[in-house]
Amino acid sequence: MADDIQINKPRRRNTKEKIIDEAEALAALHGIEHLKLQDVADKIGIKLPSVYAHFSGREDILAAMGSRISKGITQLYVAKPGEAPIETLKRGAQEMLIFLGDRPAYFRLMLRDQSVPLGYDPLNHRAAVNQNFSLPSEINDMHNRVQSLIDRCCGAENKIGAADFTASVHGFMLIRLSWLPTRNDEEGNVYVEYHSMQSTVDTIINRLLNIN
Template sequence: MGTNRKEEIILTTLELAAEKGLAGVSMSMIADKIGIKKPSLYKHFSSKDEIVEAMYQFLRDKSKENANIKPVDYSILFSEKTAYEVLKGVMQGYINMNHQEQMLTFYKVIYSERSIQPMAARIVAEETERMIIATKQLFYAMEVHKLLHFENADMSAVSFAMTVHGLMDYELDQKYGYDEAPKNLLDEYLKWFCEQNYVEAGD
């Protein structure tokens, strides 16, 4: 019951935040919408910020599960694939995870409020840091398996992660801002990146 109630609180808060923005949602409002008294809400979460933190983790875990994202075995991931195919597959997995309906709603709320809500800014920064760390690990492995070569794998990972992050945001902005199909700059960037960092014979 405790876990189900926590999930109900998280999803109700997400629904309210999508309508009113995070600043427009109070603990009383959440309790009213669920149909419980405010003290009962505080048994599960001590503050709205705590609910939002839990929401991020809950939705991320659920999205990873739905997108079938498991711990990476690089020898399987790299098997009989080009560097481009590896990067394309990894990016597709990340996109599948982050573009699920509830996760997308969450990001819309967080992105729109990051300039005024420290909690929202912290979550956006945390997600970017996760992406950079995962990219560094991927690039170290690609270097070892001679799929790509980097003069500086750490800075290449930062540059790649930030560019991909920006291009994904750009494609979403196009999708919601125009009727036309978004330009597939992400794919063009992946091809260019692989060309720039290809492994020369004898490396």
């Protein structure tokens, strides 16, 4: 299980962190819509009112999960010293795949968000039809990093923008991961076997950027 992307899970977890962690584990196994707070409480060994002492309800817990996803996104596509732009793009995509594959609740939550018009907080900031809508800063910042890498890699000859690039690459991951069965490792962590997808991710990037 990879830990390249850090999402601030302390070694000594407090009750609030335990609630989020167990909600993630249950959502990974059973899906977002089947997540029940009583099941979370039972898993931790606390009473249901103790869950409500930390969160207003299920959506509040999902929002906390979304904050973890947002933090992960801020760490994607960040160049390392001496790394070529194409290497950064491919490494960033692979890190996203590992991040989601090791935490199935995250891609399940992201797929749920995308099924709702304009998404929902904190990933997409739900907005009324007549309100101005903009992507959250984490997504915009990631797109800026990706666009800079694409420009450095391909120059003016490349026609694809960062938003289309990430939609193509990450969209493939979200759909493909959702088709795969969840598994448990020796420590009981839930994950999806994503390794067979890694070479396909590189192939998609090569085709998007017209690299042979």
